[in-house]
Amino acid sequence: MRAKSENNSKEWDRKPANQRDAMIQQIIKAKINGTPVEVPAGTTILQAAQQVQIEVPTLCKHKDLLATAACGLCIVRVKNMRKMPRACCTPIEEGMEITTHDSELTEVRRTVIELILSNHPNSCLTCGRNTNCELQTLAANFGVRNDNITRYVRDLPKDASNGSIVIDFTKCIKCGRCIQVCQEMQNVWALSFLERGINTRMAPAGDISLAESPCIKCGQCSAHCPTGAIVENDETATVWAALQDSNKYCTVQIAPAVRVALGEAFGYAPGTNLTKKIYTVMRRLGFKAVFDTNFSADLTIMEEASEFVERVAHGKGTLPLITSCCPAWTDYMEKMHSDLVDNFSTAKSPQQMLGAMAKTYFAQKKGIDPAKIYQVSIMPCTAKKYELERADSMNASGFADVDICLTTRELARLIKQSGIAFNQLPDGEADSILGEYTGAATIFGATGGVMEAAVRTAYYFVTGENLPKEGIDIHPVRGLDGIKEAELDVKGTKIRIAVAHGLANVDKVLDKVREARDKGEPLPYHFIEVMACPGGCIGGGGQPYGISDDLRRKRTEGLYQDDREKQLRCSHENPEIIRIYKEFLGAPLSEKSHHLLHTSYSARPKYQR
């Protein structure tokens, strides 16, 4: 399931068919604060109010999620109704006269905010969400000026056990967003509510540590948390120390999705592509070489597309081939779908490939001791932190492919700490040899992008020619539908592909594969792309706050524009890729490639105890 923001698909699905049909046609007329509104039946008061430029305050309702109705702030007054309904979950009805703000409503809301504050540590200044916290904003907006309800906060230790995200249970306001994300959106069920009453707390189900739980580190909980209860594990200090260390040769790589989201932290419009500014800021921060993960995205495509061609055309290996560049997804698969391990592409993710190339090829070429290279990656993702140590093959070159991973949010903080006026920076360039990229690489950051890139190159591998210019955009795999399916014609061969994002959607696709496999029927798909986070990496758990489908679309558009503007739009055309195979790797799937660029997967227990 991926709850759609605009029409609350889940609530709709629960309506009997006859009613649903009636609702589609029906238009409801009502008044909000005297302003007439006309909305389709099923629209909530909250959504209808937005249409007339009114934002009803809420702490628990998130655009991505179904209303849990937990915070009680969005209450409104409806004429002739004794109770104050919650705007977030009450469908607007014909003729309703709604008041969203008056002195009594404001007073009730202020009291509720005060109550929530009385159960929340008074530690804004040292909080990871300081100046960027929904509770803090509301407290400020409602002018809460006194602290006269005695504070009661349970003494609960933080959970930093899994290295990717840190949970401060005391800051949790029990809005239930993270739990809905973890259970419904991602189908992981690591988080749940425990206990009840004032002692209710959000925690890993079974009251174990996060590391022992099925958590896949996707970080969507942190991206949806309204307060500082769940944040990424901040490692900026470690990076500062490394930059300071003269024995280290610090290099950096920037993931595709980072370039179109980082700007949000500096006042740019969402989706603004800041690749060149990011190159510059990296150099100013003191990185000795600036690489682009997009380069290794092209490399990944070379390996993965070759793998696909091997499996489809030469029957070597299991079909369907499933992408493996999303570490949250690989963790999920190893825990929940380990029967499909053989279907996984063994190609490492671009992050790891770039690291491996930096410490081998780049080091050789530049004559640098690979032991001195300190590779930092900037990722939109918290699970990438986990991927660094996911398996032994992440050290295949003898050195860790990547030494440390920062999320987009941490990078923004790093830049702000440095005092560099990011907005005023001139454009810069990446270091040659691991910096050039094609349009196919940059769309890795959006759902369907890996599939599209792989198809562009696989088509070339099979047919020996590029897709025609008008066919290079593979539209069926784009967009925010949870599951996208298509059938492609590769010179007479039909290739069925599927793209799923948001892990709850993945199960449906995989179940179809299993069913066919068990019945001995033809496979429903040849190639499946999976991204754990809705929207793909642009909606990653480490991206700037405020995620919504609208934001996902804008960031995605930034990437597609980058693709469109690129001269070269297929990975196999990247001159640096051609060069690296010629000078170093030989050919895709060569022995050297296998050693440095591939990994393996195996079943893992869901629970670690």
Place this chain on the structure above:
Amino acid sequence: MKKITPATLEAIASAPVNAPKNWIKVGLDTGGIAAGARYVFDALAGHIAYARHPISLLRTGSNGLSFADPVVEIECAGMPHVLYGNIHVADTKTLLDEHIIKHRILEDHVVATRDRGTKCEGDTTVILVQDTSAEQGDRTRFFQDSFIEEVRRQGLQGKVQVVRAMDMGIYKKGLVVQLLPSAVTYENVLAANISEIIMDTVKKGIVLEKLLHREPDPQVRIVMRNCGRLDPESLDDALRHGAYQGLKSALLVHGWEKTIGVMKASALRGRGGAGFPTWLKWKLTRDNVADQKYVICNGDEGDPGAFMDRSVLEGDPHTVLEGLMIAGLCTGATKGFFYIRAEYPLAVARIQLAIDQAKEAGLLGKNILGSDFEFDAEIRLGAGAFVCGEETALIASIEGKRGSPSPRPPFPSVSGLWGKPTSINNVETLAAIPAILCRGGEWYAQYGIGESRGTKVFAVTGKVNLAQLVEVPMGVTLHKIVYDICGGVSNGESIQAVQTGGPSGGVIPESLLDTPISYENLMKLGSIMGSGGMLVMDSNNSMVDVARFYLRFCVDESCGKCAPCRIGGYQMLQILERIFKGHGKADDIPKLKRICHAMQNASLCGLGQTAPNPVLSTLRYFEAEYMAFIEGGVTYARKIRKQLEGVGQKAS
């Protein structure tokens, strides 16, 4: 077992009851068992077997007379029908010897029936006496002696026994005398009347109009019609008492549409507390088209001091099952769930037995009573969370999820259990339904006032003389319940207030006890009907303490989902604790009111919205006591606490 067909039911309905003639029934419900009824039952069984008494020992549920537990009822040839209360193991042998062999009634144990005879036909064999004018000391023995003397004088010795009753069901009417078996009852009997009672009524059968107790029994037993009468573990006995006749007429006479019409005519409203019209709930569920629908019996009774549902489930399980089946028929549901809290093991066992018996008899399954109606039922245990009585939380709990409420709409009638249309009815509601179908909606609607029709069961507890379950028509006053049925306040103290509606309700001060009970009236007083808990408090009770007690209950039971209830309740409790300890501050009362207001309006479910009621209603009627605590400080608080502790010790 033979399958039950419409013909079987008809035969049972028309044929005289084929039940044993001589019997002893022991009330084996949770309350009775706690008071020792199981031991009494076993002891009686031993004595009967040993002495080969020609009498059958039967089990039954509670008739509601909790104060008299364990209760034993005897029907024995040559003796009037008698109900004995407070029979313990030590009394069992004497009871049998006296009652069955010697044909003598036991002293001080008889609980008079609430029958009121107006004619005295046949020979009076027993005169029950009780002095109900408690103020002047108990003169029952004196009167008994006077009666015995008079009986002897008039030559009836050996023919008429004069017995001290334990409870006559009449209060503050001086000496009350009841003649058995005619049940002619006299009140305010003076010593001077004794000889004429014997002379005229006992000897000649002339009823003395001037002494006659005329007030009819205020109780009307519809929901509890079979409780304490039938054997809850026997389908045969249930059938003898009319079980499944309502289903038969719903199924074979009315059909679902007319059955809903009957329910509409009865004006029955949900007895779980909110009072939503039952027929409408069914209609809404019926109107939603779905491949599967469900009906649920809400047996998650959780109000402190409430035990109506438990008694009905334990005392008359087949009727509740029958009610659920009728609900299934009307809504189009083929599957029913009993959601019963696990703390009610006996209710669970008896409902399970009823389901098993009904299945075996073909009353559950396919083609019920030869029709195409299909229905199955099973039990789900609640873990005892109060909030799971709220219907969306209850549904979540049955689905195996955390029992916390979800926003409505969608209402369960649209999207309930597993997303299917679901109708949830309380035990008491369901138990009333078969009777309504047998006797008609108008018959039921004759009881009650205004929008509140029919009867309601209340569990009256607290500082009341005779804690018990009462079933009265709507519109009866609280005063009548407390004084005329339950014998007033214990220890002769004056009543301060009555708390209704459990933790969601409020207190009603003594001055307003004459209000006729209805959903609307109680709401106006700042309380609610609730499920029917009624706690009587005398002048020794501290209202701040009472508010604290109920609020603590809600704070403990809050599911923690929504902020206003989770935090608001806790913070209010902290303030109340502070006030109660004498550390209250001047602005505590406005602060309490502010949080109450926010909780009422911003909480998600009924628990949070009504949790402030005990605080608000005590503030409304007893703000002076709050002020006394705040102004009196620690000294005052200590004094009150001491007083409360003293009461506690006295009671124990």
